[in-house]
Amino acid sequence: MSTPARPEASVRSRTLESAAFGADPDLDRLPEPGSTRDWWTTAVVLGGQGHYARARAALDVLDRRTSGFSTHSDRVLASLSASTRASFLRQSGRHALAATWDGRALAIVDGLPVNPEAACDALTGLAADALGCGRLPLGWRLLAECRARLGNEGWLWRQEIRIEWVSAELALAGGDFTRAGRHAERAVELSGESESVRHRVKSGLLRSAALTGTDPSAAVESAVDVLARCQQYGLLPLAWASSMLIEGVSGGRTSPSAREIGDLIAMRGGSLLPLS
Numbered sequence: 001m002s003t004p005a006r007p008e009a010s011v012r013s014r015t016l017e018s019a020a021f022g023a024d025p026d027l028d029r030l031p032e033p034g035s036t037r038d039w040w041t042t043a044v045v046l047g048g049q050g051h052y053a054r055a056r057a058a059l060d061v062l063d064r065r066t067s068g069f070s071t072h073s074d075r076v077l078a079s080l081s082a083s084t085r086a087s088f089l090r091q092s093g094r095h096a097l098a099a100t101w102d103g104r105a106l107a108i109v110d111g112l113p114v115n116p117e118a119a120c121d122a123l124t125g126l127a128a129d130a131l132g133c134g135r136l137p138l139g140w141r142l143l144a145e146c147r148a149r150l151g152n153e154g155w156l157w158r159q160e161i162r163i164e165w166v167s168a169e170l171a172l173a174g175g176d177f178t179r180a181g182r183h184a185e186r187a188v189e190l191s192g193e194s195e196s197v198r199h200r201v202k203s204g205l206l207r208s209a210a211l212t213g214t215d216p217s218a219a220v221e222s223a224v225d226v227l228a229r230c231q232q233y234g235l236l237p238l239a240w241a242s243s244m245l246i247e248g249v250s251g252g253r254t255s256p257s258a259r260e261i262g263d264l265i266a267m268r269g270g271s272l273l274p275l276s
Contacts, residue, residue, distance in 0.1 A: 016033070053269025083118070106122035120159040127140075161187050177213030181207070204229070223249075227243060
């Protein structure tokens, strides 16, 4: 019989979940992780804030705790850890290396009878990796597989939003701004039904990106609002991306500039590169 979680441990976990997937992405002093899952949510929070070195250290602890794959939960969390590492690599432009981690994430949970969340994280990651490697048809096939795995599982909000994000990015890469806009708007709609500030902000950023092909001035106006929200909530990687969009479309310079934001992220152990 399992031991009930101590009240203080439950509070810590709820606090971390709120920072990772809720209203408090700017939480400055994170509680000490208690459960194995807490180490993953800690890494998610730190990655969203651009603290990449600290995020990778949290994943190191998680990987040690799940190394034996002794339980179903261990496999799921080990898979989520690999997908998270892949996302950090993708943000640095290393899509081929990210694909090896996403492939590992999928292999760890492949065949598990329940809980498609981790598999779908891996599949959307692989689709984004394919995009970065110029393999757009593969990206679309991987998203179709992800949708099939979600099936009738109910609303797995994070996975549904991620599918729309990558769909928008694939459409943008293919030059289809109208299709990209539809997917971005759907992401905005879905994220608006969630409590996650970070997911709402990123969805808004993708809507801004989709507007660059149809209404550049509206794209800049939208991205300026996104950048302000990124700065409000301490979401440095998204602030960097917003600044890159504004500077690239308008020819002006944000304050702080994309270079300055990137320098701060580098000090935190990250290295972000624009897609080419």
